[in-house]
Amino acid sequence: MLELLMVPAIIRTECGFVVGGRKALCVLLYRLAFPCRLKDMRLVLGLSESCICETFNWMLHFNGLQVGLRTFAEAVYNKGCPLTHCWAFIDGTVRGIARPIRNERFFYNGYKRKHAIKFQGVVTPDGLFVDLYGAEVGTRHDRYLLAQSALLEKLQTHMNSPSGHPYCLYGDPAYGQTDHIQCPFSASVNAPLTPAIRNFNKSMSQCRVTVEWGFKEMTSKWAFVDMKCQQKFLLSPVATQYKVATLLSNFHSCLNGGNQISQYFGVEPPTLEEYLKV
Structure with a gap:
């Protein structure tokens, strides 16, 4: 290594x-x-x-620690998801931090009832994080993180098939509906939901949960970043610690032939040598 x-x-x-x-x-x-x-x-x-x-x-802060759509899309489709061009899943995560001595209200997440920072992650069927954006203060909405990350612009530029058909991410309703990001049908917008639409939402939800497995697997391997009292945002490089831990989690998956997500979809991650050449 x-x-x-x-x-x-x-x-x-x-x-x-x-x-x-x-x-x-x-x-x-x-x-x-x-x-x-x-x-x-x-x-x-x-x-x-x-x-x-x-x-x-x-x-x-060491610079050395930096990092096929069709295969991923087929793996997702083979798990029973109706989308044929969905290659990864996107979600946000709220990470608790110690109570800051300044600007406390900007960090307080009322939904989770704790001081926090937020990250946005994208997980592929081989169990690796291919994009991680953050940190933003805990009060920010997922749509704000999406806009600030410029991820949508990258998808529009690079994530299209040779015929021009867009490969898409799938996330929760907070991300909205675009060519490159899909989400469940909402009862408030598409009511009444037909049985076909309900089945679509259910099938995609069963696969979308894997991105949450990715966040959980990372913190189970690197417990330090999950210890709220140790995450002193104004004193330590908390965001960098989380990003490095995520990268090390990818390394661990490559070295050990996969994780829970890759086993679920039946897609092996690259070797560590292949991953670091990307």
């Missing part, structure tokens, strides 16, 4: 700490895997608390 990620043999932090590349990667993985105290990590890694903190932040 060190070679694939191109982690240097020796890293030097802003405060002058010099750490071997292998140990720096261990610091990143250890810190994200479980919420533990720096003093406990010091005993395991043999580094000072200041060095561990600096190394963790250096690895979070």
Whole structure:
């Protein structure tokens, strides 16, 4: 993994700490895997608390950690979904944070009843996140995240078949209906719902839930980002921690031949070597 990620043999932090590349990667993985105290990590890694903190932040911002429509669409269709050109699923997630000392009301999500930040993710049938946007404050709507991410413009430019037919994402009603994003039929707009429409909504819902599996699987692997009291948005790079944990979750799926989502759709993820070449 060190070679694939191109982690240097020796890293030097802003405060002058010099750490071997292998140990720096261990610091990143250890810190994200479980919420533990720096003093406990010091005993395991043999580094000072200041060095561990600096190394963790250096690895979070390390540039080496960056990242077939038809196959995905066929996998979704074969699971009983009526859409023939749906290749992935989109959803937002609300991540709890510690209560901020400033601008508290901007972070408070009344629906979830907690201070939070929001991310938008896109998951493909091979179980990988192919797009993750955030963070925005917890009061923002999913449509706002969609607009700010410029994802729709990317879809319109790149996600079309050779014949010009659009490949689409499927999400909840908050995203609205476009050529490249589909959502369930709403009873308030399409009432009364016919049996065919109800069956469509039910079939697509059974597959759309996989994007929620993706968020859950990531936080189960990297429990640190799910520990609300540790997510101090104004003090730590909370958004970067979440993005790096998501990327590491993709790595884990590639190394282990898939996850719950890929098994559900019967699509194997690429190898780690193939993934990092993309």
